[in-house]
Amino acid sequence: MASQILKIHPSDNVIVALRDLAPGSAVQWEGQPYTLQYGVSAKHKFVTEDIAPGGAVIMYGVLVGRATQLIKKGEPITTFNLKHDAHDYSTSRRQPYSYVQPNVSKWQHRTFKGYHREDGRVGTYNYWLVVPLVFCENRNVLIMKDAFERELGYAQTDIYREHVRDFLHLYKSGDLRTLKSMEAFTERPPVRKTVERPFAHVDGVKFLTHEGGCGGTRLDANTLCSLFASYAVHPNVAGITVLSLGCQNSELKTLEDEIRKRDAHFNKPFYAFEHQKGTEYSLMSGAIKETFLGLTKINEFERSDAPLSKLSVGLKCGGSDGFSGISANPVLGHLSDIVVGLGGQTLLAEFPELNGVEQELLNRCVTEEKAAKFEKLMRDYAGKAEAVGSAFAFNPSPGNIKDGLITDAIKSAGAAKKGGNAYISDVLNYTERASESGLHLVCTPGNDVEATTGQTAAGANIILFTTGLGTPTGNPICPVAKVATNSTLAARMPDVIDFDCGPVVDGTQTLEQNADNLLEYVIKVASGELTKAQQLGQDDFIPWKRGVSL
Structure with missing residues (x-):
């Protein structure tokens, strides 16, 4: 029992x-x-x-x-x-830390099918990216999105449009009674239609929109350029189209400079178009033509074997519950230790949800310098929150509290379990790119989409997202796999949940067995098996303006 x-x-x-x-x-x-x-x-x-x-x-x-x-x-x-209360922390109080790496011999020769890039990184997907440097171009990006996705077979099946069409037919025929009684109809599962795609080796064209680029601070504009630069050099991106108005704060030159900072030998197809140089038609026709020609180029890439050391796994939680720190988060932690042991990268973000475990993380940093960077980022972030009358202690949501996470320290102690026990190789500020193997701390808010947006910028080529309540979140260029803390959730939301850690709670699997099964799933996703978020077209993207966001 x-x-x-x-x-x-x-x-x-x-x-x-x-x-x-x-x-x-x-x-x-x-x-x-x-x-x-x-x-x-x-x-x-x-x-x-x-x-x-x-x-x-x-x-x-x-x-x-x-x-x-x-x-x-x-x-x-x-x-x-x-x-809420938590112990204080300081780099000066660092204590010796020892760690025994798990046996990774069974995974040593395993591979996934990925896209090898010239800089030595390996993408898990092969995407073309279209971005606006300012919100003024959002409409044009969305017009391109509709055209490319529908004509090239990347659009999601529009089942809800079909619902409205069916309802309209009943309304026009005067049959409102049938419409009101159609409970089974509205509950039927969607049927996804397979559409032929002319570019067999292009996994998609991804279109980002945002509300920044001008009107805010210059820091926000420069941060946005840094974010886009990190996405441009990401191994899952093979080419990029940029739409610029021309007069905005987020300048094209800043974006190009930030790209070169991250990759001095950047040579992916890169096409930029400025709206104020002519008509909208000339802007759009030129962008569509060059983007299409770019797709013909990146369609030449094909998947081939890559060692698991080429994985960069983001570790994220959202919609957490009282089982998060018992099942799913420790499972991710064990998986993280395995990936690190194989020479890969793992990325632990959400600084407001590390509140109370800072000293342990400081102890685990490989150098005093990296520990000091973590302490400064944490104190600066917490100080900004306190300056506007908030605090990390306010982080738990009503749903978190209802399901057992009474204080931020309880939530944080469980959230930190995603990072396992490995030494911390590096500490990254927002938009900084991971450049070495090992576990990294990445400064992001706890906000689900701001965090996954930041983890992707750091280089994650797959994100594991634990949830106890159910969170339908994805990312445009990085697959996000949803990992349930309990089997009840996995059964209730099968269209959102990819993997179930419930067996750890009910005792039918050990944490290590569950983590092994999850790593097998990661290999499948890295090789092209779509996550539920990808199947649903869940392409969430929210840049962090570096203000107070918990």
Whole structure:
């Protein structure tokens, strides 16, 4: 019989309920009995001892909050009796850290089918990218998107348009009664139609839009250029078309300079068009022609074997629940340690969700210099939030809290498990590109799309996104695979969830077994198997303006 409760760390004074526990339940952990006066819902926690007001609550072995009133042994922690708190941190307090790499021999000779680029990187997909340097060109980008996707077979099946068409037919025929009773019709699963694609080796043409480029600060405009530069040199991008108005703050020269900073030998097809040099028609016809010719060039690339050391895996969580830090996040952590052991890259982002575990991460940095960079980025970010009356402590959403993540420190301690136990090779500011193997810390908000946008800029060629509540998020050029923390979610949202870590919770698989299965899935995706987000056309892109975003 699977366990009903779990104590995560020996020094913890809270225990997690793995099942709903009714009032009066008697449970045991390692011979210690607990009688629960109040019910404890699955994913929530109860204390193992009386905790006086101001007393520390410890989970994952770290401080995650302090009692605001007496919490008696066996009582659940809630927003009424617990407030966020976390230990301070400092580079000067760094302690020696040792790490035993997992055995990776079984993966040593495994490969995936990827696109080899001239700079030595390997793409998991072969995309052409179209971007506007300023929001004024969004409309033209969307016109190009409609034309290319429909004519080249990349458009998603428009099932919802078909719904409206069917409903319109019923309305015109005066049959509103049938329309109102069509529950089964609206619940039927979509049927995806296969459309022939003339460019067999081009996985798609991706079109980005945004609300920046002018009218904001020059810093925001330059950051946007840096972001686009990182996307241009990304191994999943084979060519790029840029639409510029001509007078905006995000100048074409800035973009070109940022590209050369990242790749001095950049030689991908790169076509730029300026709207103010002529008519809209001349702009669009020229952009469409050159983009089409560019597709004929990149269609010459084909997938071939690449070692797993060429993987760059983004580690992300969103819509987290009380199982995130128990199942899916530690599974990603073990997978991260394997990928790092093979010589690959992993990228842990979301700095507001590292609040409370900073000292452990500082200890794991390979040099004092990298630790100092992490500390400065964290303190600067936290300081900006506090300056506008906010704080990292405000990060948990109502959904997080409802499902057991009572404080940001609890959420952060579980979120950090995605980074496994490896040494931290490097620390990257937003839009900086990962240039070496190993685990990286990437400065991004916790906001799902801002984070995946930033991880992709750092070089992720696949992102693993854990979720306990269900989050339909993707990225235009980097496949995002959704990893469920529990099997109930995986069954409820099969069109969103790619992989289930629920077996770790119910005890049918070990964490290591589940991680091995997930890595097998990663190899398939890296070789061209579409994630659910890709199948749905979930191309989310939000640049971070470096303001306060949690």
